[in-house]
Amino acid sequence: MKTGTPSPGLGPVSDAEADRPNPGDRVILGSSPRIEAVLGLAEELRWRVPPEFHDRCVEEIYGESARIAARNVVRSGVSSRQTWQRRMDAFLTGRWTGFPAMIAVLAVALWITIVGANVPSAAMAGVLVDTLHPALKSGLGQLGMPWWLNGLLVDGLYLTTAWVVSVMLPPMLIFFPMFTLLEDFGYLPRVAFNLDRLFQRAGAHGKQALTMSMGWGCNAAGVTACRIIDSPRERLIAILTNNFALCNGRWPTQILIATVFVGSLVAPALAGVAAAVAVLGVALLGVVLSLGVSWALSRTLLRGEASAFSLELPPYRPPRFWRTLYTSLIDRTLFVLWRAVLFAAPAGVAIWCVANITVTGRPLAFWAIAGLEPLGWVMGLSGVILLAYVIAIPANEIVVPSILMLTVLVTGMTELGQGAGVMFEAGDNVLKKLLVAGGWTPMTAVCLMLFSLCHNPCSTTLYTIYKETGSWRWTVWSALIPMAIGFVLCAGTAAVWRWIAG
Amino acid sequence: MTSSRHERVLAEDALKHVFQCEYDRLTASADSVAGALRLSRDAARLLVDRLVTGGWLAWGGGALYLTVLGREHAVQVLRAHRVVETYLALETGLGSSEWHQRAEVDEHNLTPARVDALAQRLGDPRYDPHGDPIPTASGELPPAQGSVLLDWPEGVEARIVHVEDEPALVYAAIAQAGLVPGMRLVVDGTVVEGLKVRCEGRAFVLPRTLAGNVSVARLEQAPMAEAPTRRLADLKPGEVAEVRGLSPAIRGRERNRLLDLGFVPGSPVELGFTSPLASPSAYRVRGSLIALRTEQAEQVFIGQRVEGVDLKEGT
Known part of the structure; x- marks a missing residue:
């Protein structure tokens, strides 16, 4: 500060002062008349210096450092690369090409996942379920393990876990690295760039596009990623709506149901495409819901305007393929898989129990299904599906196996399954036959796909939401909002469907 | 101060109002309190009587004044209000239309110690986002500065020092026009609709009702950066x-x-x-x-x- 005033307080502090224990600067400073003078001057200048002084000072420091850098840093650009970069941007963020390109990329990623995951998934199920399971069961039986313990451990715990691993691992091994490759390439920030206006209109933060796409991998990870949003209001909106991003535990359900029911409506050659389009439709509906709920929240519970946001668009880089593959395997795939296994194992025990513990001569599951049936009917679903969702609260991945197991129990088609409370892998035809016997129609399939998008988050995500928000109230909201929307969507679809079908 | 929270809030708002009147060299009365707090005349009179009895306010020459005790408390509330507004503007990303309303609530809830802690975290800001000076912890406040934009001479460069945050509608309209304390502007003339204003690379007509709620002052020093166009x-x-x-x-x-x-x-x-x-x-x-x-x-x-x-x- 060029005031011309000598700086009286800046001389050496006397030894006596320095030796004194430090009970707070103000006390020490207050003891010296010179320092008193400085404080007085500061107090006076406090109001004399113009209000924008601080901002201007900071701006000048930045400006000066930028000038120094400009003088001393030599930049060498490769012009052909620049042209290439600009062409990519013109296409991927173009007025007419930006959105079609985005949807096409997502559709192709889904299609590759659906088609590519079939083979390894079947192979893994062949080993883990068809070979190892009977071997384990008979092996332990011969060792003299009581039937109930054998059932609980092998049919419940082991088989559920095996199912989750063989159904989840292959799609994750394909979907996550593709996602990471796109991120590495520099495409994800462009997606946020294209979508930003929509999020702004919805009163949400621009970075919500990024947390949402994280949610496509795993909602718990997506909720944690919401930390990148500074404004508490917008962070809460992003957390509460993350569940509308179809997570990894639900992709397999969507893919399976779409393949079995939607894929079979068209020629076999087109089945993969039709299934991918159906799943894409559900995923896009999720984006629309996420925006709609954000909009509603920012006008009701979390009123406010969208705050400012700036986004760096990194240059496109050729992705480092192997490295990406490795990190996405370690950071995402194994993490999510481990979590799924952790939750699937106890759920497997629960499934076996509801199927095998009997109350007044009927399994527990029977009573629960009967109780949930009316609600299920209204939603175009069934008591079996709703019970499966209750059992699958720990992990969405086990919804389909739970449905299958419970259907076998109810229809008594044990020749297709492997006994009460036993999860199994079924081929597409067997699966369809079984589900149709369980009362399924294409309407059930569509309603299930909708319900799979809109229901409460899994328990890990709920716990993460609680940890991130520190509030039970918001945690409860995060479960109630999608459930209410799911109910309305499913009941509406079912009503219209039944009305049209007569 | 008083038993119920509602009464305390009213009393603090009344003290704040009298303080603001003194600061702006206006005369405070039971009626002006009624207007500022949206109370009936009788309710305002009762409130003022109670505050006079309690030693917070005093009558002098037909006007209301703050006692030493009353001023101390009014400054604390004002400081809390402005620190909270600054906090909301700097750290929460809440829109400008929400700062005032939220601060109106929080100013009655925060203890001076918490206000100090908040101010310290923000780097002891001197002005709130509306350009109002924030009283220091010891209660110091510079004298009011600036004159109403409506009275500012044409062609003289000025700096916006204050934007009145009440009534909310006018404030929102000023924010919409993009006027914020700290900006430089020049009045180029008057037309029927209002003032022709040039402000940091933008030229527009500012309606009189808005110009009446903006205060400006002379630039104290040569601007550090070249004027934007x-x-x-x-x-x-x-x-x-x-x-x-x-x-x-x-x-x-x-x-x-x-x-x-x-x-x-x-x-x-x-x-x-x-x-x-x-x-x-x-x-x-x-x-x-x-x-x-x-x-x-x-x-x-x-x-x-x-x-x-x-x-x-x-x-």
């Missing part, structure tokens, strides 16, 4: 211009972030391309590509077109 949002694709500065409307973290990204005085900046939905736009600045929403680009001041500069992106 346009805003970043005016840039055309491929055009390069020099950044002149950031609007005072950009505060806190957002301001630091933009500075970090290279929007500093003297940086050449170029419009790269625009999102399919027309906002945000991507700008090339200091070797990187930065996307800003139109509202933000509106807050970056730039100069005239610069020729012959090629902005390379980093590799």
Whole structure:
């Protein structure tokens, strides 16, 4: 500060002062008349210096450092690369090409996942379920393990876990690295760039596009990623709506149901495409819901305007393929898989129990299904599906196996399954036959796909939401909002469907 | 002070009102209290009587005055209000229309110690986002400054020092017009609709009702940066211009972030391309590509077109 005033307080502090224990600067400073003078001057200048002084000072420091850098840093650009970069941007963020390109990329990623995951998934199920399971069961039986313990451990715990691993691992091994490759390439920030206006209109933060796409991998990870949003209001909106991003535990359900029911409506050659389009439709509906709920929240519970946001668009880089593959395997795939296994194992025990513990001569599951049936009917679903969702609260991945197991129990088609409370892998035809016997129609399939998008988050995500928000109230909201929307969507679809079908 | 919370809030609001009257050299009365607090005349009189009996207010020459005790308390409440507003503006990302209302609630809940802690965390700010000085912890406040924009002479450059935050509708309209304390402006003349104003690269007509709620003062010193002529949002694709500065409307973290990204005085900046939905736009600045929403680009001041500069992106 060029005031011309000598700086009286800046001389050496006397030894006596320095030796004194430090009970707070103000006390020490207050003891010296010179320092008193400085404080007085500061107090006076406090109001004399113009209000924008601080901002201007900071701006000048930045400006000066930028000038120094400009003088001393030599930049060498490769012009052909620049042209290439600009062409990519013109296409991927173009007025007419930006959105079609985005949807096409997502559709192709889904299609590759659906088609590519079939083979390894079947192979893994062949080993883990068809070979190892009977071997384990008979092996332990011969060792003299009581039937109930054998059932609980092998049919419940082991088989559920095996199912989750063989159904989840292959799609994750394909979907996550593709996602990471796109991120590495520099495409994800462009997606946020294209979508930003929509999020702004919805009163949400621009970075919500990024947390949402994280949610496509795993909602718990997506909720944690919401930390990148500074404004508490917008962070809460992003957390509460993350569940509308179809997570990894639900992709397999969507893919399976779409393949079995939607894929079979068209020629076999087109089945993969039709299934991918159906799943894409559900995923896009999720984006629309996420925006709609954000909009509603920012006008009701979390009123406010969208705050400012700036986004760096990194240059496109050729992705480092192997490295990406490795990190996405370690950071995402194994993490999510481990979590799924952790939750699937106890759920497997629960499934076996509801199927095998009997109350007044009927399994527990029977009573629960009967109780949930009316609600299920209204939603175009069934008591079996709703019970499966209750059992699958720990992990969405086990919804389909739970449905299958419970259907076998109810229809008594044990020749297709492997006994009460036993999860199994079924081929597409067997699966369809079984589900149709369980009362399924294409309407059930569509309603299930909708319900799979809109229901409460899994328990890990709920716990993460609680940890991130520190509030039970918001945690409860995060479960109630999608459930209410799911109910309305499913009941509406079912009503219209039944009305049209007569 | 009083038993029920509601009564305490009313009493504090009354003290604040009398303080503001004294600060603006206006006369406070039971009727002005009734107007400011939206009370009936009788209720206001009762309230004032109680505060006089309690030793917070005193009558003198037909006007209400604060006692020493009353002033001390009024300043505490005012400090809490302005510190909270500053906090909301700097750290929460809440819109400007919400600061005042929230601070009106919080000012009655925060203890002086918590207000001090909050102020310290914010770096002991001197002014709130409306340009009002924040009383120091010891209660010091500079005298009122500035004159109403309506009375400002034509052609003399001025700095906005204060924007009145009540009534809320007028305040929202001023915010909409983009006027924020700290900005420089010149009045070019008057027309039927209001004042012709030039402000940081924008020329527009400011309605009289709005101009009546804006206070300006003479520039104390030569401006540190050259006057801007346009805003970043005016840039055309491929055009390069020099950044002149950031609007005072950009505060806190957002301001630091933009500075970090290279929007500093003297940086050449170029419009790269625009999102399919027309906002945000991507700008090339200091070797990187930065996307800003139109509202933000509106807050970056730039100069005239610069020729012959090629902005390379980093590799």
